[in-house]
Amino acid sequence: MRGNSFNGLIPLELFHLANLEFLDLSDNMIERVLPNDVVGLKSLKQLSLDANFIHGQLPEEIGNLIELKQFTVPGNQISGRIPLSILQLRKLEVLNLQNNSFSLEIPADIGSLANLTTLDLSKNRLSGEVPLSVRNMLSGEFLTWFFDLNEMKKLHLGGNKLTWNNNLAIELKWPLPKSISNTHRLLLLDLSKNSFSGNEFPAFGPDSLIAFVDVSSNTFSGKVPSDFRLFTHLDLHGNNISGEFPAFFSQMSSFQVLNLRNNSIKGSISNDLSSHSSLRILDLSNNYLNGEIPQSLGNLTGMIETPNAPLTLSEIFKFPVEIHDLIVNCKKAKQGLSIRNRDIYTFLDLSKNRLSGEIPHSLGGLKSLKLLNLSFNELSGKIPISFGDLESVETLDLSHNSLDGEIPGTFSKLLELNYLDLSNNKLGGKIPGGPQMDTLVDPNMYANNSGLCGVQIEVPCEKDLVLPGPPLRKKQEPMYSWIATGVRYPVGFLSSTAVMYVLGYFNTAPAYHRRGRRRSSLR
Structure with a gap:
């Protein structure tokens, strides 16, 4: 019954179907929460009420659905405390209360639900410390069970007002099963957009197999811990991380996404990042990095080759996997990049730092790059001709630097480019x-x-101006000479005649003849 226009209350008759195992009323217009009497659904294993208009509080009677394995109500308006009776659902595997208005503290023993594979409490109004039981979900015994089931553990707590007691950090030290393979190393931890602070991050232990970690938009400070291992996605943006650029990152070849944007990291970019053959999104913008951009960044294999129809996490694990959007800066605005597009997009953002020197020509070899942002630095020299080989680039921002010379003519080959910013440099020419x-x-x-000149800015270039030149005059010269001669001759003759007339030349002869006749008559 998903995706209809049901509204109002859920019919009470549904709650008397003792053999009903699956009830999905998602994507409707249901407004009222579950009735208090749900005891009749003795066999119910999955209850999905996603994306409705349900308001009010969850009834404590929800704990009577003892066979329930999946309970999902994201995208509603449910408020109040998370019912303590949920702790009675010992078979619960998926609990998704995301994007509601739950408040107060997380139930202290919610982590005791040993069968949970997904706990999503993100985007609510929860406050207080993250319970110790939740942290223990990431401990050895829990993960040993996780490896046996070959499933992905996900913990979403982002978008609340939670705090973290650093004295009770996550310790991941346990005897790992010998059968562990690379396909098992996936665990998601989302602590983003909370009130976590302190000089140290939660300790993950030297053998941590967490793959997706997002602790962005908190107030963590200090240095990046060196005990991160086997991560594929690490998002630390929007904190107050300081210190030198972590040298140990070059030893972590599993990275696909590394986001350190908007921190206080200084020093130079490691020259060994090229070892990250899987790295597809690298965002180091808005820090205090200096020195030159390493030529080795042009060797990032993940930004050179475009994968062919990569498998999604849901396809790998055979059940829905939701990972919140990665926020990136694109076209001078923040945009969300969903997990569906994350595997086909590649981003390199080094903007708003203190990088100097020339732009490495090797960056032109990153053929699958969709976004390249080097703006607001102190870069000089010419734009590399090799940038014409960025055949997939859609956004290119080189603004606010000291680049000079002309824009390479190879830019004419950039057929995917739809946003370009070259402003505030020293560029000239067409x-x-x-x-x-x-x-x-x-x-x-x-x-x-x-x-700069060109049709794009309606400023004509000098060499494109059409002016009459010597070749045109030379062709017309013979005709012009004959016409001039024909005009000068009659004009000159008439002018001479007029002068002679004025001087009386034409009156002399008659006077002479008259005087001659007069003399003759006197004789």
């Missing part, structure tokens, strides 16, 4: 044309440079 370049006509993209 802006290249091309199928895409001719569409990038916003003057702000090229503003505050030394002397």
Whole structure:
């Protein structure tokens, strides 16, 4: 009954179906929460009420559904405390209360539900410390069971007002089963957008097999711990992390996503990051990094080769896997990048640092790169000609640097480019044309440079101006000479005649003849 237009109350008759095992009323317009009497659903194993308009509180009677394995109500307006009776659901594997208005503290013993594979309490109004029982969910015995079931453990607590007691850090030290393979090393931990603080991160232990870690948008400070291992996704953005760029990152070849944006990290970028053959998203923007951009970044295999139809996590694990959007800066705005697109997009963002020197030409070899942002640095020299080989790039931002020379003509090959910013540099010359370049006509993209010209900004280039030249005059010279001669001759003759007339030349002869006749008559 998913995806209809049911509204109002859930019919009471449904709660008397003793043999009913699955009830899915998601994506409807149901407004009222579960009735108090749900005892009749003795066999119910899955109850899904996602994306409705349910408000009010969850009844304590929810704990009577003792056979329940999956209970999901994300995307509603449910408020109040999480019922303590949920602790009676010992068979519960998936508990998803995401995106509601639950408040107060998380039940202290909720981590004692030993069969949980997914606990999602994110995007609520929960407060207080994360219970010790929840931290113990990430301990050895729990993960040993996890390896036996070959399933992914997910803990979402992001988007609340929770705090973290660093004296009770996560300790992941346990005897690992010998049968562990690479396919088992997936566990998700989301602590983002909370009130976690302190000089140290939660300790994950030297053998941690957590794959997805998101502790972004908190107030952690201090240095990045060196005990992260086998991560594929690490998001620490929006904290107050300081110290040098972590050198041990170069030893962690499993990274696919590394986001350290908006912290206080200083020093130079490690020259050994090229060992990250899987790295597809690297965001180091808005820090205090200095020095030159390493040439070795052009060897990041994950940004060179585009994967062919990568498997999603849901396809790998045969059950729904939800990972919250990765927030990236694109086109000068924050945008969410969903897990569905994360495997096909590659981003390299080094903007808003203190990087200097020339842009490495090797970056032009990152053929699968979708976004390259080097803006707001102190880069100089010319834009590499090799950037014309960025065949997949959609966003290219080199603004607010000291780049000079001309824009490479190879930009005409960038057929996917739909956002370009070269403003506030020292560029000059003609802006290249091309199928895409001719569409990038916003003057702000090229503003505050030394002397750019081109059709994109409606500024003509000198060499394109059409002026009459010597070749044109030479062709017309014979005709012009004959016409001039024909005009000068009659004009000159008439002018001479007029002068002679004024001087009386034409009056002399008659006077002479008259005087001659007069003399004759006197004789």
